[in-house]
Amino acid sequence: MLPFTMEKPESAEAAIAAAAGGARYIAGGTTLVDLMREEVERPERLVDINALPLGGIRVEGDDLVIGALARMSEVAADRNVQRLQPLIAESLIEGASPQLRNMASMGGNMLQRVRCPYFRMLDAGCNKRTPGSGCAAIDGLNAGHAILGTSEHCVATHPSDVAVALVALDATMRVRGPEGERSFPIEELFRLPGDTPHLEHTLLPGELIVELRVPGGPYSRRARYLKVRDRASYEFALVSAAAALSVEGGVIREARLAVGGVGTRPWRLRDCEAALVGKRLERPAFEAAAHLATQGARPLQHNHFKVELLPRTIVRALEMAGEVA
Amino acid sequence: MTVSTIGNPMTRVDGRAKVTGRARYAADFNQPGQLYAVIVSATVGLGRITGIQAAEVERMPGVVALITHRNAEKLAYLPHKAGIDPATGERLHVLQDDTVRFYGQPVALVVADTLDHAERAATALRVTYEARPPLVDPMDPKAESIVPDTRGRVSPDRARGDADKAVAGAPVTLDATYEMARENHNPMEPHATIAAWSGDRLTLWSKSQYLVNEQAEIAAVFGMPVENIEVICPFIGGAFGTSLRTWPHVTLAALAARQVGKPVKLVLTRKQMFFTTGHRPRTLQRVALGATNDGKLTGVVHEGTGETSRYEQFMEALTAVTDYLYSCPNVRTQYRLTELDTGTPNHMRGPGEASGIFALESAMDELSYKLGIDPIELRRRNEPEKDEAENKPFSSRSLMQCYALGAERFGWARRTPEPRSMRDGRLLIGMGAATATYPAFHAPANARVRLLADGTVEVEAAASDMGPGTYTSMTQVAAETLGLPPERIRFRLGRSSYPQTPSHGGSWTMASVGSAIQAACIEAQAQVSRLATADSASPLYNVAAGELEWSDGRLRRRGETTGISYREIVAKAGAPIEADGSAQRDPEVAERYSMHSFGAVFAEVAVDPDVGTIRVRRIVGAYGIGRVVNPLLARSQCTGGMIGGMGMALMERTVLDSRDGRPVNAHMADYLMPVNLDIPELDAHFVDEVDPHVNALGVKGLGEIALVGTAPAIANAVFHATGTRVRSLPIHIEDVLTA
Numbered sequence A: 001m002l003p004f005t006m007e008k009p010e011s012a013e014a015a016i017a018a019a020a021g022g023a024r025y026i027a028g029g030t031t032l033v034d035l036m037r038e039e040v041e042r043p044e045r046l047v048d049i050n051a052l053p054l055g056g057i058r059v060e061g062d063d064l065v066i067g068a069l070a071r072m073s074e075v076a077a078d079r080n081v082q083r084l085q086p087l088i089a090e091s092l093i094e095g096a097s098p099q100l101r102n103m104a105s106m107g108g109n110m111l112q113r114v115r116c117p118y119f120r121m122l123d124a125g126c127n128k129r130t131p132g133s134g135c136a137a138i139d140g141l142n143a144g145h146a147i148l149g150t151s152e153h154c155v156a157t158h159p160s161d162v163a164v165a166l167v168a169l170d171a172t173m174r175v176r177g178p179e180g181e182r183s184f185p186i187e188e189l190f191r192l193p194g195d196t197p198h199l200e201h202t203l204l205p206g207e208l209i210v211e212l213r214v215p216g217g218p219y220s221r222r223a224r225y226l227k228v229r230d231r232a233s234y235e236f237a238l239v240s241a242a243a244a245l246s247v248e249g250g251v252i253r254e255a256r257l258a259v260g261g262v263g264t265r266p267w268r269l270r271d272c273e274a275a276l277v278g279k280r281l282e283r284p285a286f287e288a289a290a291h292l293a294t295q296g297a298r299p300l301q302h303n304h305f306k307v308e309l310l311p312r313t314i315v316r317a318l319e320m321a322g323e324v325a
Numbered sequence B: 001m002t003v004s005t006i007g008n009p010m011t012r013v014d015g016r017a018k019v020t021g022r023a024r025y026a027a028d029f030n031q032p033g034q035l036y037a038v039i040v041s042a043t044v045g046l047g048r049i050t051g052i053q054a055a056e057v058e059r060m061p062g063v064v065a066l067i068t069h070r071n072a073e074k075l076a077y078l079p080h081k082a083g084i085d086p087a088t089g090e091r092l093h094v095l096q097d098d099t100v101r102f103y104g105q106p107v108a109l110v111v112a113d114t115l116d117h118a119e120r121a122a123t124a125l126r127v128t129y130e131a132r133p134p135l136v137d138p139m140d141p142k143a144e145s146i147v148p149d150t151r152g153r154v155s156p157d158r159a160r161g162d163a164d165k166a167v168a169g170a171p172v173t174l175d176a177t178y179e180m181a182r183e184n185h186n187p188m189e190p191h192a193t194i195a196a197w198s199g200d201r202l203t204l205w206s207k208s209q210y211l212v213n214e215q216a217e218i219a220a221v222f223g224m225p226v227e228n229i230e231v232i233c234p235f236i237g238g239a240f241g242t243s244l245r246t247w248p249h250v251t252l253a254a255l256a257a258r259q260v261g262k263p264v265k266l267v268l269t270r271k272q273m274f275f276t277t278g279h280r281p282r283t284l285q286r287v288a289l290g291a292t293n294d295g296k297l298t299g300v301v302h303e304g305t306g307e308t309s310r311y312e313q314f315m316e317a318l319t320a321v322t323d324y325l326y327s328c329p330n331v332r333t334q335y336r337l338t339e340l341d342t343g344t345p346n347h348m349r350g351p352g353e354a355s356g357i358f359a360l361e362s363a364m365d366e367l368s369y370k371l372g373i374d375p376i377e378l379r380r381r382n383e384p385e386k387d388e389a390e391n392k393p394f395s396s397r398s399l400m401q402c403y404a405l406g407a408e409r410f411g412w413a414r415r416t417p418e419p420r421s422m423r424d425g426r427l428l429i430g431m432g433a434a435t436a437t438y439p440a441f442h443a444p445a446n447a448r449v450r451l452l453a454d455g456t457v458e459v460e461a462a463a464s465d466m467g468p469g470t471y472t473s474m475t476q477v478a479a480e481t482l483g484l485p486p487e488r489i490r491f492r493l494g495r496s497s498y499p500q501t502p503s504h505g506g507s508w509t510m511a512s513v514g515s516a517i518q519a520a521c522i523e524a525q526a527q528v529s530r531l532a533t534a535d536s537a538s539p540l541y542n543v544a545a546g547e548l549e550w551s552d553g554r555l556r557r558r559g560e561t562t563g564i565s566y567r568e569i570v571a572k573a574g575a576p577i578e579a580d581g582s583a584q585r586d587p588e589v590a591e592r593y594s595m596h597s598f599g600a601v602f603a604e605v606a607v608d609p610d611v612g613t614i615r616v617r618r619i620v621g622a623y624g625i626g627r628v629v630n631p632l633l634a635r636s637q638c639t640g641g642m643i644g645g646m647g648m649a650l651m652e653r654t655v656l657d658s659r660d661g662r663p664v665n666a667h668m669a670d671y672l673m674p675v676n677l678d679i680p681e682l683d684a685h686f687v688d689e690v691d692p693h694v695n696a697l698g699v700k701g702l703g704e705i706a707l708v709g710t711a712p713a714i715a716n717a718v719f720h721a722t723g724t725r726v727r728s729l730p731i732h733i734e735d736v737l738t739a
Ligand SMILES: Cc1cc2nc3c(=O)[nH]c(=O)nc-3n(C[C@H](O)[C@H](O)[C@H](O)COP(=O)(O)OP(=O)(O)OC[C@H]3O[C@@H](n4cnc5c(N)ncnc54)[C@H](O)[C@@H]3O)c2cc1C
Pocket: A024, A025, A026, A027, A028, A029, A030, A031, A032, A033, A034, A049, A068, A069, A094, A095, A096, A097, A100, A103, A104, A105, A106, A107, A108, A109, A110, A111, A112, A159, A160, A161, A162, A207, A208, A209, A210, A234, A235, A236, A237, B669
């Protein structure tokens, strides 16, 4: 690990000023410190934001508002979260391990780095870590990599679970920067790799995530997160699906669907959602909709199975959501 | 009355020290003024070092030395091979030349005042190479298999009858190939060595399962007298075989400490534990079976190939179980190696047998479906009366009792034979069974017992306790033999200066060291008896040896109650009474019997038919292992082994990038093994088995067999659940997705 300085300002203004001057925010540190130890991340200056009043979870009308510093474990255990947006709670519990969830913040979760193994190895080509150095994964071992949204420069999946749920639920993010505050759909935070895979998000220099806002909808309660993986815990998704349904008289009125483990960012499936609306809450409708998910999929040498697994995961997640009383 | 402690479920004597953090592991023995070393590992898979930009790194903060092949001391590397070292080939010589044999090989060592400084400099060091593409995939057409040179240790080929002809002409046949991934041991505790020289004497606090060999190996590497080295390792945080051999990092720590003139601490990173400290070799196996319509085996062919390095031929007992497991007049086994540009593999829990039995027991399961015979019944029909390969009786064999007990506890009767016929809601349920077996090894071992005047007893042996509970079980043996409560015994291990013992592996510690301790205790009693009967002031003066009885810490005349306590005898003697004992297997008995443990393992899995997730719901094992010294420890051994077997069946796989040989998932988040949520109800039972031949204690060993058999039981259950036969481990979601 390289030497660095760390400051812990009491005001957001001071933190933002430091970050605008090139410092990096640190919240739980579970992504950042991990990568600093391996010199994949090499910040010289850190701003510890844990003294800022960015925690807490509150309800505003139909909206659930989650502070950027709220811990994953805290959010997952929150009664309002469980009651109003069970999808968020479930996707959090399925992520990482209890120890990590106790440290990891919601803001940090949105900006966690990819889990591509070559990204972590300084002696491998990786355009995301070292622009222009190539992508070792494309012709290497890529069973865990993406089939959607890839480019010839990077094929890494976005690893977050809860981001999949947030994207499905049309959550928005409020950020504050040197120029003031703005809000935007979380989906817009994540960039596709294109030919600039080292640019992962759309935050401007110095911008601080303040909170996440999840609007309530008629589908919010009938929602499930399914994470498919080879062991029961402490593994990133091979494929995951967040499904939320609003049903009246056995007919789907509204649907929200996003998937993880397959895309270079949390992947919303609007075509599948549209295909579900007006259909009976039955497996054939799920299968027909899920079938659309793999359109445009570009599997790599070792991850063809994801093309098969993705629709199956969606069908099952929809079934699970449909079973919610 | 004799205090009986053998057979009691005594809790671990070292448990409190472990959970309170007082147990000291190798890396805990920090020395005053010690420096920190970090290895720089090769980033190419094959080639030559062409440049090392040393100057920049030598100037970095805190750096005391940068040691490379250019400035490292030339080491003696005298010939030395223990039983755990490959018989053929020569160990890796570290920092002695510019050759890179495999990805991750140490190419430099940074020594600095702090760990941070050493790590930083190690990351900064630029090494250039002339690289060639390595060959790391045994499936590569360029990979060739060779006949291993066993130097007479065992034969790679064995045959009785004409197996190929018998299979070809059999009414029912099965011929299939099985593959198993490379695995790394991944114990919790990383490899660690602290080396300190004092003149020409070297002390190594070093994680080791074989202290006296670490001492001998380092003596050979440095060309120095064995007596000048002491290896200390009182606790091990799991090892599973990775610390049986003495690997290059131990040499590096000692070399660095000598070069800088200060104690040096060297701890491997998790990633480096995938490079130079061995692995379970990837294997490819073919099994061909021929049987009559009523399920009697007529021919068995088992051909297995394991990977090894280019510089050493690592061999394991891959096909050995097939020679003796079932009755069949025609059996042929064959063992080959594929030399690859990787580090040398080594033994990993259940070595060889665990891999080989996956193939054989999968094949037996496949055959049972072809025949329409219950898998357990198929094994019963082929149960041998003796070891047909050696033409000797088994010293004991309780396989059928194990199947009976296991089947009852597991509820095998509820199983419906058709694949995909059992469900729990949407989930497909499968039940599978497999045989487990492992040799009941024994090796010469020594121990020392010291009776002290305060009534306590010290027992010493250069043994290890990597988790099975050696501290506790040896305490029980001494307590039982001396007729004392276990609280009065202090058993010490983990020092090479203690009496010599064999490696702590191969399930022979209880048998070998336990027997040596028993012998030392008996010898101490003999000394005490001599003193007591020679002393005219003693109540036992002139009592004949045959009339003496030893119980409750007292020596008395048979039938009398008083006698004399040995505490008094020791006090009278004026000095502790010390006795050495040793044990080895009677060669005549060894010649007469075939000695193995046997077991039956049952697994139930649930497979999600939509998304292919496989979860193990329960495992039941029943084992015949001779005498059980401590049922609590034995159970714990078994559940640990079952979890290892689950990892082998469903998760563990070290994946190498064929372009440069790098292990891509050298990380605890990427190398999957079971976590708590994966671990179901695990149940271990022991059949009553008395084996008077194996050793004086009648114990057969348990650590290894506990892993053997679990993987095929799970694979067979997956087939029963899905109807898809997966012949390659680990079985992942994608393998059953189309089921
Ligand atoms: C072994 C392992 C397994 C994991 N498994 C999973 C999993 O299964 N599913 C899953 O979803 N996640 C998983 N994670 C990721 C984990 O959830 C993230 O590491 C965590 O959420 C990051 O939060 P943090 O507070 O620790 O972030 P930090 O490490 O502190 O920061 C991460 C990044 O976010 C930036 N940042 C933090 N807060 C703010 C803010 N308020 N405004 C602007 N920028 C900010 C930092 O500058 C940094 O770039 C795993 C992590 C590990 C190490």
